Amino acid sequence: MGFFPDFPIVTPRLILRPFTRGDVDAVFDYRGRRDVAFYLFDGPLSRDEVATAVQQRVVQIGWNEPEDKIVLGAELRETGTLIGELSLIWRSEEARQAEVGWIFHPEYQGRGYATEAAGAMFDLAFRDASIHRIFARCDARNGSSWRLMERLGMRREAHFREHAIFKGGWDEEFIYAVLRREWRDGV
Amino acid sequence: MLRPFERQDAAHVARYHVLPTVQRYLIRPTRYQEDVAGAVDVMSAQRGLQRPGDTLTLALERKLDKAVIGHVSLRWSDATAGQGELLFAIDPAHAGNGFLTEALTAMMNMAFDHFRIHRVFVRCDGRNHHSAKLMQKLGMRLEAHYREHALFQGEWDEELHFAILDREWQASSKVHPLPIRERVA
Numbered sequence: 551m552g553f554f555p556d557f558p559i560v561t562p563r564l565i566l567r568p569f570t571r572g573d574v575d576a577v578f579d580y581r582g583r584r585d586v587a588f589y590l591f592d593g594p595l596s597r598d599e600v601a602t603a604v605q606q607r608v609v610q611i612g613w614n615e616p617e618d619k620i621v622l623g624a625e626l627r628e629t630g631t632l633i634g635e636l637s638l639i640w641r642s643e644e645a646r647q648a649e650v651g652w653i654f655h656p657e658y659q660g661r662g663y664a665t666e667a668a669g670a671m672f673d674l675a676f677r678d679a680s681i682h683r684i685f686a687r688c689d690a691r692n693g694s695s696w697r698l699m700e701r702l703g704m705r706r707e708a709h710f711r712e713h714a715i716f717k718g719g720w721d722e723e724f725i726y727a728v729l730r731r732e733w734r735d736g737v
Numbered sequence: 738m739l740r741p742f743e744r745q746d747a748a749h750v751a752r753y754h755v756l757p758t759v760q761r762y763l764i765r766p767t768r769y770q771e772d773v774a775g776a777v778d779v780m781s782a783q784r785g786l787q788r789p790g791d792t793l794t795l796a797l798e799r800k801l802d803k804a805v806i807g808h809v810s811l812r813w814s815d816a817t818a819g820q821g822e823l824l825f826a827i828d829p830a831h832a833g834n835g836f837l838t839e840a841l842t843a844m845m846n847m848a849f850d851h852f853r854i855h856r857v858f859v860r861c862d863g864r865n866h867h868s869a870k871l872m873q874k875l876g877m878r879l880e881a882h883y884r885e886h887a888l889f890q891g892e893w894d895e896e897l898h899f900a901i902l903d904r905e906w907q908a909s910s911k912v913h914p915l916p917i918r919e920r921v922a
């Protein structure tokens with residue numbers, strides 16, 4: 551069964567909402583940067599690539615079938631600035647699994663915005679979508695990302711070494727996960 | 738002895754292939770006796786690694802009486818990153834005698850020396866402490882412990898991944914124990 555939540559999702563400092571065509575410049579501001587793309591599958595995106603990506607995101611607001619994504623922009627309530635994005639991918643219907651991902655503009659990192667936004671996404675997945683387990687992956691060198699996972703109460707379940715090639719070198723990867731009953735003392 | 742499967746092995750294989758405790762480790766689980774011959778056919782066709790995705794399966798034949806007591810497989814899962822997965826099963830009646838250690842060591846040598854695999858990994862049930870101990874004995878590292886990441890036959894699954902890199906295997910297998918000699922006065 552599909553999942554089509556209501557938006558926006560409002561947190562103390564942020565608004566999480568679907569993307570619109572008007573977001574291209576704001577997204578290019580961070581997705582065009584080399585430092586942001588360093589551990590991402592894609593390299594830095596050109597403005598055209600960002601325009602295409604934003605266009606796809608406009609409709610990524612629900613799940614019809616496994617592998618569908620919900621991608622939301624995180625906007626500062628105070629100024630209306632788009633500062634990052636989060637994705638929630640439906641990985642398994644039968645086992646109720648979802649994968650989460652996040653990308654924030656470096657100028658807005660280090661203030662707990664990603665933690666706040668991800669927390670709201672976890673609430674959505676566990677409470678509204680009845681997901682059983684959420685997992686996230688990152689490069690073992692991506693400390694800001696795995697520290698975020700640990701702040702969210704996720705457990706390091708995997709540490710793979712040289713299991714794949716990533717951007718021309720051996721990949722080292724962490725997988726973190728949290729179960730529904732472990733999230734905020736069970737929801 | 739490790740050798741490819743033959744059709745006639747079905748009678749031996751039937752003794753353990755359908756046991757619930759063995760199911761978790763089979764590429765193609767066979768719950769009913771009538772499916773065993775089919776599974777043996779599949780295994781007997783797995784004789785080499787030509788392209789990624791291929792599996793090589795060998796029967797564990799006990800030297801003593803030529804009984805087939807299990808099997809080991811090497812699946813070439815990824816070519817660019819040189820990854821191989823080992824799968825195995827043994828008749829519980831013959832477990833605990835070191836047969837698997839012997840067979841897996843031979844497969845590991847073949848994976849690294851002959852097939853030039855970079856990393857060999859094994860997945861096993863988190864509740865199977867025998868497998869976990871065996872992997873550690875072989876010098877493999879626990880790389881993952883997934884909890885409730887999937888359902889297996891209607892129940893939450895717990896899965897462990899063990900892995901070893903070519904250079905780690907070579908380093909460990911160079912350390913041969915000294916031969917035991919009679920003390921000469």
Ligand SMILES: CC(C)(COP(=O)(O)OP(=O)(O)OC[C@H]1O[C@@H](n2cnc3c(N)ncnc32)[C@H](O)[C@@H]1OP(=O)(O)O)[C@@H](O)C(=O)NCCC(=O)NCCS
Pocket residue numbers: 585586587589590652653654655658659660661662663664665666687688689692693694695697698
């Ligand atoms: C991964 C990423 C989203 C993390 O962003 P972040 O800003 O570190 O995360 P938060 O917004 O939750 O901020 C947390 C940091 O702010 C600090 N902080 C300040 N105020 C805080 C508050 N109110 N609440 C929580 N943390 C706060 C924390 O101590 C933490 O710092 P630390 O990592 O040095 O311990 C970001 O680094 C990023 O976008 N990277 C590039 C893209 C990428 O690699 N994505 C992940 C791919 S797997």
